[in-house]
Amino acid sequence: MRELGRHLVVELWGCQQNLNNPEEIRKALVEAVRRAGATLIDVHVHTFNPHGVSGVAVIAESHISLHTWPEHGYVALDVFTCGEKVVPEAAFEVFRDLFRPQRTHLIEIKRGIQL
Amino acid sequence: MRELGRHLVVELWGCQQNLNNPEEIRKALVEAVRRAGATLIDVHVHTFNPHGVSGVAVIAESHISLHTWPEHGYVALDVFTCGEKVVPEAAFEVFRDLFRPQRTHLIEIKRGIQL
Numbered sequence: 178m179r180e181l182g183r184h185l186v187v188e189l190w191g192c193q194q195n196l197n198n199p200e201e202i203r204k205a206l207v208e209a210v211r212r213a214g215a216t217l218i219d220v221h222v223h224t225f226n227p228h229g230v231s232g233v234a235v236i237a238e239s240h241i242s243l244h245t246w247p248e249h250g251y252v253a254l255d256v257f258t259c260g261e262k263v264v265p266e267a268a269f270e271v272f273r274d275l276f277r278p279q280r281t282h283l284i285e286i287k288r289g290i291q292l
Numbered sequence: 293m294r295e296l297g298r299h300l301v302v303e304l305w306g307c308q309q310n311l312n313n314p315e316e317i318r319k320a321l322v323e324a325v326r327r328a329g330a331t332l333i334d335v336h337v338h339t340f341n342p343h344g345v346s347g348v349a350v351i352a353e354s355h356i357s358l359h360t361w362p363e364h365g366y367v368a369l370d371v372f373t374c375g376e377k378v379v380p381e382a383a384f385e386v387f388r389d390l391f392r393p394q395r396t397h398l399i400e401i402k403r404g405i406q407l
Contacts, residue, residue, distance in 0.1 A: 181361060181364065181366065181368075182359075182368065184301070184368075186299070186301075186401055186403075188403065188404065188405075218338050218346070219336060219338065221334060221336060221348075221350060223333050223334065223350055225352070231333070231350055231354070231355065233336075233348050233350060233355060233357075235336060235338055235346055235348060237340070239346065239359050239368070240346065240348060240357055240359070242348075242355055242357065242372075244297075244354050244355075244372075244374075246296060246404065249296065249404065249406070251296065251404050253296075253297065253299075253354070253372070253403045253404060255370070255372075257357075257359075257368070257370075259359075284401075286301055286399075288301075288303065288368045289303065289361065289364065289366050289368060290303075291364070
């Protein structure tokens with residue numbers, strides 16, 4: 178049984194900073210791609226009114242996405258990568274530094290399992 | 293216990309068409325957003341060489357993403373929506389019609405559960 182990709186589904190709670198900071202989020206997306214050893218195709222960040230930011234990095238190895246809920250101190254992060262050279266956990270660390278959550282919850286889903 | 297979002301993680305296997313068709317994938321992303329009752333912010337589609345397409349629709353309610361592996365007849369689809377008016381299952385149906393998979397596997401993850 179072999180999978181095509183690894184998908185980290187991460188919940189960040191009690192985040193203390195940067196949930197409403199699109200510029201820092203954009204920088205972190207680029208840095209997360211670099212640290213994971215992935216190849217950036219495109220990065221898109223959207224700011225909502227009155228608050229909240231969505232960011233997506235499309236990478237050659239799938240994507241990294243996040244959505245922030247400043248009113249709840251919560252961020253939903255997904256790091257979906259394929260290939261054996263990429264380290265999705267390294268991307269997670271970048272966002273932990275960015276948002277400084279008080280607690281996190283991470284599950285990994287194997288994508289494209291070939292039975 | 294209440295969640296902020298619903299995230300459908302969908303595997304589509306034995307897909308018979310459109311895995312290498314960025315224009316149809318773009319149209320389907322837009323249609324999936326409409327059918328789910330979501331609000332489109334941006335849609336991005338990237339074609340890989342020699343094959344494979346990645347597409348992301350950023351929506352006001354989070355995102356829809358997909359990645360195709362034509363060489364495996366496989367598509368990885370994510371439909372992540374927040375709010376009670378959006379129906380993520382309706383988006384899934386659009387992609388089932390687009391790719392005509394022989395089998396699918398869907399799990400739902402509740403995102404942002406407030407304990």
